[in-house]
Amino acid sequence: MATTDLSARPARRLGAPVSKRVLPGFGLSLGISLFFVSLVLLLPISGLVIRAGGMGWEQFWFVISDPRVVASYKVTALAALAASLFNCVFGLLMAWVLVRYDFPGKRLLDAIMDLPFALPTAVAGITLATLFAENGWYGQWLAKIGIEVAYTPLGIVVAMAFTSVPFVVRTVQPVLEELAPEDEEAAVSLGASDWTVFRRILFPVLWPAVVTGGALSFARSLGEYGAVIFIAGNSPYVSEVISLMIFVRLEEYDFPAASAIAAVVMGVSLLLLLFINVWQGRYLKRLHGG
């Protein structure tokens, strides 16, 4: 019996190396992925850095520390921070509503969540500017209580929040869906109040996703251009964002300066995402063991 079993196996080519991997296609798929990443991400980024690097440290520093540019960093960073914080709260709420409750139109609301991604940002910008203008649908009411949105830094926050809210909703949603209701039931049966259940059972599991969504939202907001410029007013030192500053430098045909500012934005975004990734990896490792 044993011998017939052996001979039934296909003969292996002599000298052919035995692959230790069971899952096929590792070399091919990784190769294509790396090639593509290099082509569309690494190469352009290196080009940007080389362009900016051509100008020497002193000039680089001069360009990126120009007072008008520094003011735009502040405006952009603060607005992006405010927008992403708002999105963390609102996005969590939206995800909660979409996962936990059944109501008519739920599917539609779920689809609408992605609209800010699908909408051209310029369209979003013009729409928001019209709505929040002094005589716009929202603007006229806000003006009565003394709040100006259009053509102020607040407008920047609104535009940034609008364009990046799906990041939070879409990162939190799957985590919420995966949460077993038993955890909450166990907590309640031990006497915990609803607020305690949220604070001590749900939030600790949700917040890595909230932070990730918030960070993505922040990074996206840093670079937002189309939606912002229509509503920002773009007055120097007050409501100019970085991407506008890059555009201004380009219009002046000062390509190295534009690249230098762009490199700063990119560096900050990359650092932020890297940090979030490392931190989240550690946190999740504890939750899932190992």
Added chain:
Amino acid sequence: MSIEIQGINKFFDRFQALNDINLTIPDGQLTALLGPSGSGKTTLLRIIAGLESAEQGRILFSGRDVTGLHVRDRSVGFVFQHYALFRHMTVAQNVAFGLDVLPRRERPGKPEIRQRVNGLLEMVQLDHLANRYPAQLSGGQKQRIALARAMAMRPEILLLDEPFGALDAKVRKELRRWLRSLHDELHFTSVFVTHDQEEALELSDQVVVMSNGSVEQVDSPLELYARPDSRFVFDFLGQVNVLSGTIGNGIIRQGDAWVKLPRGCDDDDGQLYLRPHEVRLTQQPTREAHLPFRIEAISVIGAEVRIELKPDGWECDELWEVGISHSDFNARKPQRGDRCYAVPEVGHLFCEHLDEPKTLNWH
């Protein structure tokens, strides 16, 4: 604390999950809710806990109506099939949770909480794992922690939803014994849900058999096994051998098979139910019974040798199963394919027009 269940009806949309359940669960006893999946046993347990509410009916704890009481205020311990441990908390934090969330006035001090947690962890023999996270524990350990967590509030009622369902056979047995001894020591009232009849019979003082949202029978394990009230309970509790046939002149017969009945019934059709240990195997038919078989399979694992029999010259839905002792087996050495005869010693006769079976004795 005794539990009184009065006239509970529960619907999920149109589907009636529980149908007029009336039940008393005595104080300090271990009661099993036993039934196949979909029989409503888990729903009933969740209604007792307050995790689910019934459309009709009342739940009383020691005579006190708790129907309208929130699960938070019923102070029952609940153990879930999949443990439901809080993943982001250590074992000790999990066990301490109930004490930690007490309002400040009632909450014991930090040192006392720590002391009580240690005590509970010692009780479940896992005090060395206090600082681990749930993901680092085995299934059996997780369930013991879940139990310690439920016990932290010193509930008088402990409810367990298929507590051993997700564990492998060996751990399950171990944990079963351990729960039994814990129960004997602490005397809380416990109700556990299971679909495993062996587990229910071994562990509990009282078994409630359920099917299709109704209670079929409530009895002690011994009574239940010896005198099942209905076909359902009979079928559900362990292996059973069935001869269905027509009854006439005190004899039930089908094809080549016949059995003389010590007391009969007037019906035309009936079924004779026999447990594997209520049947003897012989080489020749006797004057009382003629049940020819061929031996289909022999399994020597376990305290008894289990022999599967295929009817010869008559028919039945499932193969018969008979247990004989190892010494008997070694003396006779039956082989697969051998012909043999079954002789009933004790049997239960179900007739078409009677709800309850008649117990028959041939000796």
